Amino acid sequence: MNNLSSMIDLADVRLTLPSDAGPVEILRGVDLSVAPGESIGLVGPSGSGKSTLMAIMAGLERPSAGDVVIAGQRLNDLDEDRLARFRRDHIGIVFQAFHLVPTMTALENVAIPLELAGRGDAFERAAEGLEAVGLGHRLTHYPSQLSGGEQQRTALARAVACSPRLLLADEPTGNLDGATGGHIVDLLFELRERAGTTLVLITHDPALAQRCQRIVAMRDGLIDRAAEAAE
């Protein structure tokens, strides 16, 4: 898997969900290839299918049709538990709403994926990770005792704890003020560059998207090739 030609390979990915008013086509045939170590900014209006596409890349959602290959592994073939383990080993996710476990401390939150991976040094590594995002003094705090920025830094530390090869970030600064958001983004890119991680960043912020090597635009469940070309 070290000599992959692409980290993400999506071919004609479609997703149709049932609804009271009839089936809704959310993705209508997405083709996308992302090289290892590449960073892309995924942009598009609300409802264009960005988050759903990310869910499919993370194995959180199954496509109705099409192939999803991440880090050389065809996700279509994996059952739910194998998908969970695949995520644990290869994918880090940062959410707009942080999604920390409220009953666990910052340290424990970061340690979860390491513990799931059976690492004996889970807590040492988690502490180092929190140190790296500037939260070495907040290890035993619960999410409710942390500011929004601190919560997102904790989530970031958790996302990279297992050194994933693919980092997915869904509006990571959406719930934060400008200055705090900027700091988080700096941190995100710094961590990515240090490890050479592939990054998919969903954002509404054009300036933020510009920091990525490539911008992919979505519209109505499809990659907007015209917009991509214009970028």
Place this chain on the structure above:
Amino acid sequence: MTLPLSLRFALRELRGGVKGFRIFLLCLALGVAAIAGVGSLSAALVAGLSADGQRLLGGDVELRLTHRPPSDAQRAWLAANGMVSETIQMRAMARGPQMATTTKRALIELKAIDDLYPLYGAMKLDVAGSPQDLVARRDGRWGALVDPAVSRRLGLKTGDTLRIGEVDYEIRAEIEHEPDSGTSAFVLGPRVMVAGASMAETGLVQTGSMIRYYSRVMLPPTADLDGWIERLKQAFPDAGWRVRDVRNGAPGLRNFLERMRLFLTLVGLTALLVGGLGVGNAVKAYLDSRGRTIAILKCVGAPAGLVFRIYLTQVLLLASAGIAIGLLIGGLAPPVLSGLLRAYLPFDAAIGFYPLPLFMATVYGLLTALAFALWPLARAREVPAAALLRDVAAPSTTRPKPIFIAAVAAAFAVLAATAVLTAERTDFAAWFVLGAFATLLLFLAAGNAIVDLARRMKRPRRPDLRLALANLHRPGAPTLSIVLSFGLGLSVLVTVATLQGNLSAQVAERLPDQAPAFFFIDIQPQQVTPFEATARAVPGVGEIAKVPMLRGRIVALNGEAVDPKKVAPDARWALRGDRGLTYSGSPPEGTQIVKGEWWPADYAGEPLVSFDADIAAGLGVGIGDTLTVNVLGRELTARIANLRRIDWSTMGINFVLVFAPGLLEAAPHSFIATAQATIDAEVPLEVAVTDQFANITAIRVRDALATANRILDNISVAVRSTAAVTLVAGVLVLAGAIAAGHRRRVYDSVILKVLGATRADVLRTFLLEYALLGLVTAALAAVIGSLAAYVVVTQVMGAPWIWLPGTIAGTALLAMAITVGLGLIGTLAALSQRPAPLLRND
């Protein structure tokens, strides 16, 4: 050592406290406490009974003969093989001193003692001295020891004269404690104790009189009980005595305790099941609130199996805590409750630690927690990780995977199997489990029907009623769980209340029309005609019925000894000791022959017998089979000619066995008679008969029924208390459901207030919702509870059903009051919320 991952995660989650689990803990603790309490108390009572076995039995072995004392050879054998004490017991009339016109009299249980009584334990009297010294003849007068009730009823005191039969006894002391009393539940009169040597003078000892001769034997400490009894049987194979030993000294009491234990355990199990619904609700509510955490765990790589284990571990940890609380409370039942029971039982409970009932309660608690928690746990397992990205909650219709559905079914099956297989009466337990299951299904269907009906009903114009109705069927409405849990608890209460009401009503209301006023026993054959003449001479005396009576034991069927273990449990009582036998040319009045033919009135030929149809079915015999009874040590065999159905509830004279003429006439026997009389005629009738015939004993039916009623009342207190536990469990679940809907109520009330509703409007809306729910639940519980009671009364007890609308309505009103009351508390809390914080966008 590192803890397993699931335990580590579970412990972390539980650090937040158990606030949402209070109802969970209470429900489980309550049910487990009920089962552990009933089990521990009955274990302590049985242990107490065993520890006191020799005292209660009055010896290591007790031999009882009816109608006749042991023979000289038997006495010699017993004396050579142990230390023997003989007592004679019978019912008799005691009278105060003769006054001008009236004499007070009382039915007594007479006991004549010998020099060695009691072999075990000690008599406690209000004066110093041995019982033998006190009952001995002094200055030509025999002495008597009396229960204080005798003195009270006859207005006598120590030193006064008490006439029994033909003897004037001097009351020498009052009995404070009789060591071997009270193992029989049905005692018709207070005790009087006299010297065995005085009995001959009383004139009570006559042929065929209902007299029991007890020989109590104390064995050397090294004696082998079984071997001793075996040698006794070999020495006197046809003696016909009833043998009891210290291991089964009070079988009636032991059986009664065992029945009560079984019944109360099953009621406790119902409480646990009702509580189980609360457990299920609490787990579901908790897991619903954990949806996000579960999705996060899955996002960062936790497999579904791990998620399941994490939350299963939490449930098991909490269940253990609830069970531990229940065990603590239940384990304390013997020391706390045995004091209360001392007044009703002739022995003390053996206070101690009884691990088996506690273990069983733990098993029941764990199985219940699992059975009810597995479903929500299995559903939580399926929460998609994608729930985090979009607002995808697990749809409420998500079904767990088949393996988990099977696991839930298995947990219920093991629960049912445990209840049935550990019960002494498996048939009874099985019916109970089936009934509980059917009731659960019925309530489930009813709850669904209510939700469906509320949904389909035309929207009322009144907004409060419309909202109340909508609240019954909106998604996530607690209607179903409230109807199920509260309805189930309430049904048990309605059943128990109606059953008890029916039993009391049978005795109090129905019987006086038909029941005789008196039973007269020990009438000698030559006294029959003068007795009847005397009785008829009393104004107000109605029909008099009389039949010959002997006592005998069924010992063989078709020539083979009967093994009680192979007999249907319902029929075992017919084999337990002596049964009354009679003979008659014509069928007893009201006889309903279900099979075979009655013999001609002048029948002479092969000995025939008419047998009770139900008992015959239980013993597995029918027309043409032979039946052997032991009467006065002789075995008599007759062929079954017909089967009768007997209605015992008429209180008339009836016998399981009625022989054709020719077999029993020669055996020594007495007559038994019943007499109907107006209330005013009762005392004159009793005086007339017992004055003229000192040996005849009058048993007033009214008093006997009062005694039966007292026993019934005492039992019903225990039953009702346990049934109340079921209702408390139901109320807990109800409270939990109302508490769970608190956020929704707060939000609704805020919106209503914003739209201009007054506090009174809001209050009315919610109260309507609870009143509707309470009304429907109460109505259902009334129907289902009455139905259950109806089945028990008419099918199990074979008694006619008495409709008790007051009892049912009372219970239903209680339900309404509880629902509305709890709803009111919840709503007032919701009303006090300030709207602004809830409306702010955050």
